[in-house]
Amino acid sequence: MTADYKVAILGAGFAGLCMALRLKARGETSFVVLEKANEVGGTWRENTYPGCGCDIPSHLYSYSFEPNPDWPEVYSAQPDILAYIKGVAEKHGLYNHLRFNSEVVGATWDETAGLWRIRTVDGGTVTAEAFVTAWGQLNRPKLPPIPGRDSFAGPAFHSAHWDASVDLAGKRVVVTGNGASAIQFVPEVAKVAGQLTLFQRSPNWIVPRMSRPYTPDERANFRAAPQSMQAIRDEIFEMAEARLAAKRAGTLPVEEVPIPLAHLHAQVADLDLRAKLTPDYEVGCKRVLISNDFYPALTRPNVELVVETIDHMTPQGVVDATGRLHEADVVIYATGFETKSFAGETAITGIAGQTLATAWANGPEAYLGISVAGFPNLFMLYGPNTNLGHNSIIYMIEAQVDYVLQALALGAPISVKAEVMADYNARLQDDLAVTPWAGSCTSWYKTPDGKILNNWPGTARAYAEAVAKFDAGAYEVTKLTQPAE
Numbered sequence: 001m002t003a004d005y006k007v008a009i010l011g012a013g014f015a016g017l018c019m020a021l022r023l024k025a026r027g028e029t030s031f032v033v034l035e036k037a038n039e040v041g042g043t044w045r046e047n048t049y050p051g052c053g054c055d056i057p058s059h060l061y062s063y064s065f066e067p068n069p070d071w072p073e074v075y076s077a078q079p080d081i082l083a084y085i086k087g088v089a090e091k092h093g094l095y096n097h098l099r100f101n102s103e104v105v106g107a108t109w110d111e112t113a114g115l116w117r118i119r120t121v122d123g124g125t126v127t128a129e130a131f132v133t134a135w136g137q138l139n140r141p142k143l144p145p146i147p148g149r150d151s152f153a154g155p156a157f158h159s160a161h162w163d164a165s166v167d168l169a170g171k172r173v174v175v176t177g178n179g180a181s182a183i184q185f186v187p188e189v190a191k192v193a194g195q196l197t198l199f200q201r202s203p204n205w206i207v208p209r210m211s212r213p214y215t216p217d218e219r220a221n222f223r224a225a226p227q228s229m230q231a232i233r234d235e236i237f238e239m240a241e242a243r244l245a246a247k248r249a250g251t252l253p254v255e256e257v258p259i260p261l262a263h264l265h266a267q268v269a270d271l272d273l274r275a276k277l278t279p280d281y282e283v284g285c286k287r288v289l290i291s292n293d294f295y296p297a298l299t300r301p302n303v304e305l306v307v308e309t310i311d312h313m314t315p316q317g318v319v320d321a322t323g324r325l326h327e328a329d330v331v332i333y334a335t336g337f338e339t340k341s342f343a344g345e346t347a348i349t350g351i352a353g354q355t356l357a358t359a360w361a362n363g364p365e366a367y368l369g370i371s372v373a374g375f376p377n378l379f380m381l382y383g384p385n386t387n388l389g390h391n392s393i394i395y396m397i398e399a400q401v402d403y404v405l406q407a408l409a410l411g412a413p414i415s416v417k418a419e420v421m422a423d424y425n426a427r428l429q430d431d432l433a434v435t436p437w438a439g440s441c442t443s444w445y446k447t448p449d450g451k452i453l454n455n456w457p458g459t460a461r462a463y464a465e466a467v468a469k470f471d472a473g474a475y476e477v478t479k480l481t482q483p484a485e
């Protein structure tokens with residue numbers, strides 16, 4: 001049986017589109033991108049909260065092969081990033097390969113035909129010789145398990161499902177969570193809300209956001225001399241790599257963290273507020289955040305930072321552990337994402353009926369974050385242990401795509417050897433044990449018992465080097481079974 005496509009790609013975010021772009025650049029036309037939504041963009045389509053932007057500079061947080069002379073500033077905002085992604089997809093004719101409103105609900109390896117049968121939410125099936133998943137790590141919003149949450153009478157939504165129809169002007173707004181998403185929208189909401197109450201479970205280390213608009217002259221120069229963009233990209237990349245080295249060097253004691261502490265002290269004079277905002281764990285254990293306007297927002301008269309835990313919710317608002325009711329018209333959950341399953345609810349079945357859920361019973365793992373033993377020609381982009389805390393994920397994705405292209409060039413169904421994958425992950429966890437993420441904090445990078453599932457332990461360059469050359473010896477060709485008589 002011939003498959004419908006050589007390659008089926010799940011997801012039209014940065015990673016899925018990168019795979020599609022690279023296939024197209026090679027002259028490949030037999031591929032499809034299955035996307036649950038009705039537009040490209042992934043996380044940059046989903047997150048529309050006020051102030052949303054990227055904390056990696058844009059000349060690095062973009063495809064290396066599609067530099068953009070028109071980035072408006074050093075760190076760009078969500079609308080500019082989304083426009084960039086759509087523009088690249090249009091420029092390369094990718095919309096012809098996109099199938100929208102086609103959430104993948106499951107995929108099964110057909111051992112006789114040697115292809116993937118991929119089921120979409122509308123009941124359809126797509127067959128493909130290879131299945132590339134690009135489902136992202138941050139797209140399953142997590143709501144906090146607060147007793148009485150559903151009893152709240154007013155509008156309530158997650159930061160990744162921002163409800164722009166709710167007018168926050170003059171309202172009493174309660175926000176739970178103070179991670180990378182919250183610190184971007186809290187200053188914006190504080191400007192218009194009557195009262196903003198922010199519930200913080202643990203503070204973050206925050207450093208200044210060194211952004212500025214690019215001048216018209218600079219942008220003209222980028223257009224005229226594209227190599228100047230590459231030079232900026234290289235410089236940002238090297239600075240980011242050096243930051244990782246600095247973090248790894250220290251599980252530094254709190255007194256030795258001059259930049260974030262100076263930032264806090266410069267922006268918050270009130271000693272009580274400062275104390276509440278000072279972390280008691282190592283810099284870099286959670287993602288270090290960047291912001292110039294979060295601390296000042298907390299010093300506004302209409303903003304209160306609450307560090308008591310939330311006890312329960314009522315129709316009127318949020319009750320903290322001291323029994324105090326914080327009345328609210330609107331509640332916003334900035335409580336992050338379910339980041340540990342990687343595949344979400346998507347049911348993936350490989351050789352001999354083994355499911356990915358079973359294979360990952362002790363936590364998701366893969367070889368190089370890309371391949372899983374027993375799942376032939378299944379390739380993951382931004383899979384287990386490929387997230388970074390210090391550099392651009394686009395760089396990682398491009399390295400993975402190049403690796404997958406080499407694997408596809410073999411033209412046979414292949415599966416990583418189980419022992420290779422096991423050795424790789426044992427070494428990986430040893431390396432992760434001495435990183436800052438293993439420190440004394442909670443984060444979305446690790447499970448409650450401390451196993452780090454999301455992050456790569458080294459530099460981005462070290463990862464690119466590890467995947468630069470497809471290592472055929474780590475794989476075996478998958479035998480097909482004979483059709484039943």
Ligand code: NAP
Nearest residue numbers: 053054055144177178179180181201202287334335336444
């Ligand atoms: P997050 O970093 O996981 O933060 C979630 C926040 O909610 C934390 O403050 C957490 O407290 C709190 N929380 C979670 N469950 C809770 C509960 N049951 N009760 C009370 N508090 C609870 O999520 P995020 O802010 O959405 O960011 C996730 C990631 O997305 C970032 O690390 C980053 O990689 C990416 N992101 C990037 C940008 C950017 O580029 N600027 C912007 C947004 C997001 P604890 O800290 O105590 O756990």
